[in-house]
Amino acid sequence: MTRAWNFSAGPAALPEEVLHQAQEELLDWHGAGCSVMEMSHRGKEFMSILAQAEADLRELMGIPEHYKVLFLQGGATQQFAQIPLNLLAGRSADYIVTGSWSKKAFKEAQRVVANAGTVRCAASTEESGFTRLPTAEEIKLDPFAAYLHVCTNETIHGVEIPAERIADTGVPLVADMSSHILSRPVPVEKFGLIYAGAQKNIGPSGVTLVIIHRDLLGMAPLTVPTLMDYAVMAENGSMLNTPPTFSIYIAGLVFQWLKRQGGLAGMAAINAVKAEMLYDCIDGSDGFYTNPVAADCRSRMNVPFTLADARLDAVFLDEAKAAGLLGLKGHKSVGGMRASLYNAVSVEAVRVLIEFMNDFAKSNG
Numbered sequence: 001m002t003r004a005w006n007f008s009a010g011p012a013a014l015p016e017e018v019l020h021q022a023q024e025e026l027l028d029w030h031g032a033g034c035s036v037m038e039m040s041h042r043g044k045e046f047m048s049i050l051a052q053a054e055a056d057l058r059e060l061m062g063i064p065e066h067y068k069v070l071f072l073q074g075g076a077t078q079q080f081a082q083i084p085l086n087l088l089a090g091r092s093a094d095y096i097v098t099g100s101w102s103k104k105a106f107k108e109a110q111r112v113v114a115n116a117g118t119v120r121c122a123a124s125t126e127e128s129g130f131t132r133l134p135t136a137e138e139i140k141l142d143p144f145a146a147y148l149h150v151c152t153n154e155t156i157h158g159v160e161i162p163a164e165r166i167a168d169t170g171v172p173l174v175a176d177m178s179s180h181i182l183s184r185p186v187p188v189e190k191f192g193l194i195y196a197g198a199q200k201n202i203g204p205s206g207v208t209l210v211i212i213h214r215d216l217l218g219m220a221p222l223t224v225p226t227l228m229d230y231a232v233m234a235e236n237g238s239m240l241n242t243p244p245t246f247s248i249y250i251a252g253l254v255f256q257w258l259k260r261q262g263g264l265a266g267m268a269a270i271n272a273v274k275a276e277m278l279y280d281c282i283d284g285s286d287g288f289y290t291n292p293v294a295a296d297c298r299s300r301m302n303v304p305f306t307l308a309d310a311r312l313d314a315v316f317l318d319e320a321k322a323a324g325l326l327g328l329k330g331h332k333s334v335g336g337m338r339a340s341l342y343n344a345v346s347v348e349a350v351r352v353l354i355e356f357m358n359d360f361a362k363s364n365g
Helices: 016-024 044-061 075-087 100-112 230-235 245-260 263-283 310-322 347-364
Strands: 067-072 092-097 118-124 148-151 173-176 193-197 208-213 302-307 337-340
Touching: 016 245, 044 067, 044 245, 044 263, 067 230, 075 100, 075 173, 075 193, 075 208, 092 100, 100 118, 100 148, 100 173, 208 230, 245 263, 263 302, 263 347, 302 310, 310 337, 310 347
Parallel strands: 092 118, 092 148, 148 173, 173 193
Antiparallel strands: 067 208, 193 208, 302 337
16 A cells, blocks of 8 residues: 555644554554553553653653643634633733634634623734734733733644744733644743644644643633533543543654654754745745745745646646645635645655646646
8 A cells, every 4th residue: 555645734644653553552552452442541551641641742842840731622623712711710811813723713712701801802914814923013912911812823824933933921822833733842831821633743633732831720710611621621630521542542652753753853853844845846936836925934834825827726636636645725715725744744745745846837837
């Protein structure tokens, strides 16, 4: 069997080493006599898997002890509501809107704040087509806000906040890192809460990662459902109910794989090379391909691009699929193409994509 080159935005490519290990352990995990999918979530076997996954994640990201690590369900989209339910506490919160996902988070927060506080848009780049970050002059922050929410990498529009632009604003910083978590070192202590859906750089869909400062626990009113209360989930080690055991197991294997790649610093170097290769191809195509994002905030994970002649889109996708290149269709809200270069996408995969793009441009330019 020949595996294709997978550039899907999510669920996305997983490291082949991880898939092979999961295959070998599928029927009998380390002599347990059953699969991880079949074992009790409260048995010593799975408890060891969960503990090791958390320990490896803490090592990879440098997560201090005063942060809790939660393995939850519901996806990052559920966090759009869960965050204000837990953190607003009758106050106001600020949202910076830089793409589809931060816009969705802002709108969902507006839905759940009735009689519990307010949310305000501190800045938006929607009028610019979400192709840049707001300037300092455009951002109007409330110094007394309960928190400031940002999406540090917009999966659909391909806008990423560089690490050096993450500043202390004096209020807890809440970040959706779903599409670039574990792709580079993160200054965890600059954030009050970090959250991420798994299905891009962590593992298969089904588990959602929340990293939260202990000072933000215990703020949810009694009207918040028990399963939505961060403090309750932290007290129960993410095990108030049955967690997504197999997804956590695979995530743990991915964490170990990342350590073998040199950790997040090692992955950051590889990811920089991949992104530079693809952007150079796009920028050097004499306009056949175009990326609309400002150069200072182009994502290293999600690279949207358009063809000069949109009538060629379907041909491009058909020929790409025939060449074993999958997941290149852009999101329906923006059209065009998108290549997602997550950790499991190799330099060789990007090289194959670039060769195809160059050949396609020569044949159709």
